[in-house]
Amino acid sequence: MITRHTLHSFLKLPLAMAIGMAALSAQQAAAHGYIENPKSRAFMCSNLGGNLNSNCGGVTYEPQSVEYLANGSRDGYPSTAQACHGEFTKCGPADGTIAAGGLRNFAGLNEQTASRWTKVNIKPGLNTFDWRYTAVHATRNWQFYITKKDWNPNQPLTRDSFEPVPLLTDNWNNTLPTKTGGTTSHKVNIPADRSGYHIVLGTWMVGDNTNTFYQVVDVNIENSEVAPSNWKNIGAVQPQALSVGDKVMTRVFNDQGELSAKQVTLNIDSAELAKDSIWPKALAEKVNRAKLGYQIGELNDKDQVVPQFGKNSIFVDKHSDINSVLIAKEQAAKPGELKVTGMQSEYELKDGKVDLHFNAIALNGDFTITASVVNAKGETVAHQQADSGNNAPHFSLALKGVTAGQYDLVVLATSKKGELLQQTISFNLKAEPEAEETPGGGGNGGGTTPETPGKYDHVFPEGLKAYKAGTLVLQPKDGKTYQCKPFPYSGYCVQWKAGATQYEPGIGSHWQMAWNLK
Known part of the structure; x- marks a missing residue:
């Protein structure tokens, strides 16, 4: 219902917005109700219910509004809010928020201990549960569930707290159950093996399957036939x-x-x-x-x-x-594991120099990782140590003044517990080919100079912000070179973060939208 205060607030808004909000309020008020007999937890939080429950929060003024309707203000099961088209056991409010219908502003209803809420005395067998409607709607069904025999009343209500099969499913074929202000009655058979404190959960699903109302009833089942559990x-x-x-x-x-x-x-x-x-x-x-x-x-x-x-x-x-x-x-201690990626089997020297780019990954421990390059004479020609505790460092080793031949990359990972891991990778350095004179005075007939093998502007992802159409990058993970595509695709080349790698050259799921392999 739109109150005088609400209408006054609408008049302060632009006309279109005020009309939209009024329509939304009317839609949200299309169907509301609560279990009046035996009195539900939410109903006993209100004046009409005698305020038998206190400190309930926002539900005090609208026990009829404990409604699960998927949007951002509700917590859904199993993880995100979504429209609930099935039974309570499969969708709807998240575990721990069932009593409040997933509504965060009614969260006070979710508190659960053996002594928190006023209980209604009932007996095993057929009991009448009455829903009262402040606004009616075409109805799909009502369902009633009861807590398991061994449920823990001091833990938040979850689906596992309840028997998976409802005590009653009362179908209504998408018709209006009664008039606004009226009630419907439902005969619910309370099991003969229950006694003491239990919860009966009633759900009312409206006919368009978009929302369901939730009411929990705290009952004390008086059953002299069942001895209380020890x-x-x-x-x-x-x-x-x-x-x-x-x-x-x-x-x-x-x-x-x-x-x-x-x-x-x-x-x-x-x-x-x-x-x-x-x-x-x-x-x-x-x-x-x-x-x-x-x-x-x-x-x-x-x-x-x-x-x-x-x-x-x-x-x-x-x-x-x-x-x-x-x-x-x-957990049992797992042995350490060392992986090295990005190395090639052969590199080409240029002026006696070559750069090696690779990654080392140490698993199951806290390691210090070093990398060394050793020539055929057993001499170390390059060495680098990663920061302690960095278990997945990227290495960039510059070899200078080296000659063609066979070399070994030795990567060592030492844990704080003294565990030593080693990976040795052999690779070959190939002499730079001699330049050949171009017939006709060294010109190329006006053509484009071909790319120099191994030439690149950056080692990915270094210099990321500067990437543009034509930028060449070396991908250390596979040792290949990639060129950023022309506009408009060049905009994807700079879209990379550690947690968003879909455009990473050669690696990401959509890398071909941004890059060409050279």
């Missing part, structure tokens, strides 16, 4: 592929600090055990056998913790002083 969920083991030689271990804490005596370590000694579905179960079995006051697995119908393949939950007795169990991973 376990408290305090975390999870997340599956991740490991490598042979790695270690994975538990770190156990109470209010006084870490309990080192309760640590359990699993050595990953085979490729099978390193699989992300295998080691979590093996760790859980080892922990459970140790009987150290915490268990890993999932609860069965007998309230027993049973290790599973893949993801497992971490449980402690409800009266335990253990408040946290973390899973730490220690």
